[in-house]
Amino acid sequence: MTGQVLDTPLTRLTGVRHPIVQTGMGWVAGPRLVSAVANAGGLGVLASxxxxxxxxxxxxxxxxxxxxxxxxxxxxxxxxDAGERAALLIREGVRVASFALAPTRELIARLKDAGVVVIPSVGARRHAEKVAAWGADAVLVQGGEGGGHTGPVATTLLLPQVVDAVDIPVIAAGGFFDGRGLAAALAYGAAGVAMGTRFLLTAECAVPDEVKRVYLGAAETVVTRRVDGMPHRVLRSDLVDALERSGRLAGAVRALRSAAAFRRVSGRSWRALLADGRAMRRGGELSWAQVLMAANTPMMLRAAMVDGRPDLGVMASGQVVALLSDLPGCAELIEDVVARAAEVLAAQPSHLAR
Structure with a gap:
């Protein structure tokens, strides 16, 4: 356990030792990884x-x-079933509820009243302002360098915008993997950093070894809309190149098959999936074609991350993948990041050392 301590609004809010968050990556952030991060002093987040x-x-x-x-x-x-899941978190005493899409004002209030810390993820200043006004405890801001669903604005531009716009703790995501990045984020005014790809490539992550080897050998990511109709940063592969060349009809047929497969895997009924689709349309103003395409995401990620078939699935990844070459344990990783950040901050003027 590192002796270095970086006390920030994030550590005080959540009760963790270090201002480092492991993002809730679908099919990746399971109990083994989350508990390893938590035991190492970071905030592990289950993907549900x-x-x-x-x-x-x-x-x-x-x-x-x-x-x-x-x-x-x-x-x-x-x-x-968002309400039922929120009730489960409250009943089980889970410390933090994070959201990839903005929760309603009512859901935020319900969780907060029960003592759960609410941290939505956003990709624009106006979204941060909205959830802050609704009572969110903190906000996670992901710049375009991040993996999975992403936006066009770089973290170095988006982060200071949000820090200046809201008075709640801001967690920086997109492009972070080491202590220099944590120090830089703190200097910008963030309360900590969130990392996805870096935690995917750790010893405790349950992603198959053959898939991890693909990540470690990767030099390039690409943003595609062919997975689910929205910008999605993934590793470049033959499959992704084929998706980019495919037409709309082929994409719709593939999405319908994926929806059927996801229904079987998840045990959910078609009625429940349609209800989710209606909610997605209301929340994100998506067309039914885009909702159908969104069914691709969980199954195409599962093919690689669970089944170990990168040739049949897509691999969400941040741009930092090109800089990663090892598989440390979570404790070693967090210790190194915190120790290096403390060194960098100690060498700076006193107003930057937090």
Whole structure:
């Protein structure tokens, strides 16, 4: 355990030792990874969007059996059973609820009243201002360098905009992997950093070894809309190149098959999936064609991240993948990041050392 301590509004808000968040990556952020991050002093976040309610309950119990440290669960605010999942977090005493899409004002209030810390993820200043006005405790801001769904604005431009616009703790994401990045984020005024790809490439991550080797050998990511109709940063591969060349009809047929497959894997009914689709349309103003394409995401990620078939699936990745060449344990990684950040900050003028 590192002796270095970087006390920030994020550590005080969530009760973790270090201002480092492991993002809730679908099919990746399971109990083993989350508990390893929590035990190392970071904020581990379970990815629940690809779990049934029962699976989420079991996953929370497993994390609690592995660690007594605070952790979080990432929820889909537009899911038909979002209220039931929020109730589960409250009942189980989960410390943090994070959201990829903005939760409603009512859901934020319900969680906060029960003592759950609410941290939505945003990709624009106006979205940060909205959730802050609704009572969010903190906000995670991801710049365009980040993996998965992403936006066009670089972290170095988006982060200071949000820091200046809201008076709640801001967590920086997109392009972070080491202590220099953490120090830079703190200098910008952030309360900590969130990392996805860096934690994917750790010893405790359950992603198959053959897939990790693909990541370690990768030199390039690409942003494509062919996965689910929205900008999605993934590793460049033959499959992604083929998706880019495919027509709309082929994409729609593939998406319908993916929806059927996801229904089988998740145990959800077509009625529940349609309810989710209606919620997605209301929340994100998506067309039904885009909602159908969104069914691609969980199954195409599962093919690689669970089944170990990178040739049949897509691999979400931040641009930092080109700089990563090892598979450290979570404790080693967090210790190194914090120690290096402390060194960098100590060498700067006193107003930057936090």
């Amino acid at each position: 969007a690809t779990m049934t309610l029962g699976e989420l309950e079991a996953a929370i119990a497993e994390v609690k059996g592995r660690t007594g440290a605070p952790f979080g669960v990432n929820l889909r605010a537009d899911a038909a």
